[in-house]
Amino acid sequence: MNVKQAVDMLELKASLLVEGVSASEEALTGVGTDYKEQNHGLFGWDMEDHVGSELPDDFLLPDGTVVQFRMNSSSPFCIRADDGGLKLLHRDRDIAGVQWIKRPDFYKTRVSQNGKKMVQIGQIGGEDCLFFCYQNYCSHFVRGKQCLFCNLASTSKTYNSVLKKKDAELIGEVAGAAWAEGAVKHVLMTGGCFSHEKEIHVVKDIFAAICKHRGVDRIPGTILPSPAKGDDIKRYYDTGIKAIGYSMEIWDEALYRAICPGKSESTSHGEFLRSIESAVGVFGEGNVYGVLVMGLEPRDTFLEGVKTLTEMGANVVPFVWSPNPGSRLAGHRAPTGQWFAEVVREAADIVTAGGVPPGTENHCYRCDGNNLLHDALREKGIS
Ligand code: SF4
The missing domain is CATH 3.20.20.70 (Aldolase class I)
Structure with a gap:
């Protein structure tokens, strides 16, 4: 991904979809209870299977863009817990605050x-x-x-x-x-x-x-x-x-x-x-x-x-x-x-x-x- 000063949300979303993303254990707290988890209603979109671990279905970028969560433990992107919220990193560099989506x-x-x-x-x-x-x-x-x-x-x-x-x-x-x-x-x-x-x-x-x-x-x-x-x-x-x-x-x-x-x-x-x-x-x-x-x-x-x-x-x-x-x-x-x-x-x-x-x-x-x-x-x- 070409990380720019001002984040291009469209390119960021595209990069997250093709490179996948991982999330720390702490960041995943509440997924499946407070936040909407994957349920595999039809296709599996992750880059690796994750039987037995609850992962979010999708998440929001700061401008409201919805991004599907595609698990890839080798991705340069990672979501971590940060001061009561979540932050997205690219090779340890802060990119943006993100949010999981509420579980209905x-x-x-x-x-x-x-x-x-x-x-x-x-x-x-x-x-x-x-x-x-x-x-x-x-x-x-x-x-x-x-x-x-x-x-x-x-x-x-x-x-x-x-x-x-x-x-x-x-x-x-x-x-x-x-x-x-x-x-x-x-x-x-x-x-x-x-x-x-x-x-x-x-x-x-x-x-x-x-x-x-x-x-x-x-x-x-x-x-x-x-x-x-x-x-x-x-x-x-x-x-x-x-x-x-x-x-x-x-x-x-x-x-x-x-x-x-x-x-x-x-x-x-x-x-x-x-x-x-x-x-x-x-x-x-x-x-x-x-x-x-x-x-x-x-x-x-x-x-x-x-x-x-x-x-x-x-x-x-x-x-x-x-x-x-x-x-x-x-x-x-x-x-x-x-x-x-x-x-x-x-x-x-x-x-x-x-x-x-x-x-x-x-x-x-x-x-x-x-x-x-x-x-x-x-x-x-x-x-
Ligand atoms: S994408 Fe193709 S193979 Fe998959 S369900 Fe649809 S028609 Fe069948």
Whole structure:
């Protein structure tokens, strides 16, 4: 990391995501009781597994930037306790004061139906996004055709911390509790790859349960199902969720086929584009997201993707890639934090010029700590 006099928060966040961070034992006091801990609801983002030790899910930089905590005991970054607070160091040099994020009360509560802990069903991403994975399963692993960066199967096996399958009523009850305590503003929901017909029914029942527990007709947030195509798009809209996402992963077509061998067999790059175009027509401009993994393809193709999606009226969520254990790319290296910061600022220029509504009702900079674009947009006054 290029440590400057005045800290560049965007580059700092990028560097923390690609180099990881460690924390002293004293700094970790209260994680899992007062502060929100990791629960491995879907993927594992740390650079090393940490079974049996409670780690924070994410933390805040002084300007409110949310950073995902990616454990790396060899990282030059370390968080230490400091005079009743926390400070971030880079090779023993003070960088900034940081804060863990408060643990929501519903994490302590159990659902009425089967006594399971609510946190085994839904978890908060960042400060205000309620995350549900309705089924922790992906068929591409069975055929050895999983995306090269993905560690879903090994995370589930290593931690075994959440219910693999969650039924609609349980999810509804958790959402009701999370909203009642004022802990969340949006939902993000995804599930495994299974038959489209079955998935729509599952999602429909879940949103009916959430609407019932909240007493509303529509839910702010995003559904990220197996790629929704044709008439299914309207059926997802009718479930009551306000936005839909498409996990395209990689923009460059040839790289997409190489990095996502299973997914690219079931949904081509062209099908993604046709579906996103239709979805913008149904959900409205700004309420459709193209989700990309940033750091595995060249700057120019990534930015071409941002430009095309923006011209279509979609927003972009680019997750910052760093290699995690259990994925086929474990042990590789991500680009530098400086590269991520420069490229994402260019992406923010493209998005701003495109004028797509920012869709912050459904997804905001407080929702997740593993994406830089919403921070780069916030630098431009869009949040
Ligand atoms: S589609 Fe790819 S990224 Fe998604 S769960 Fe399956 S292997 Fe992982």
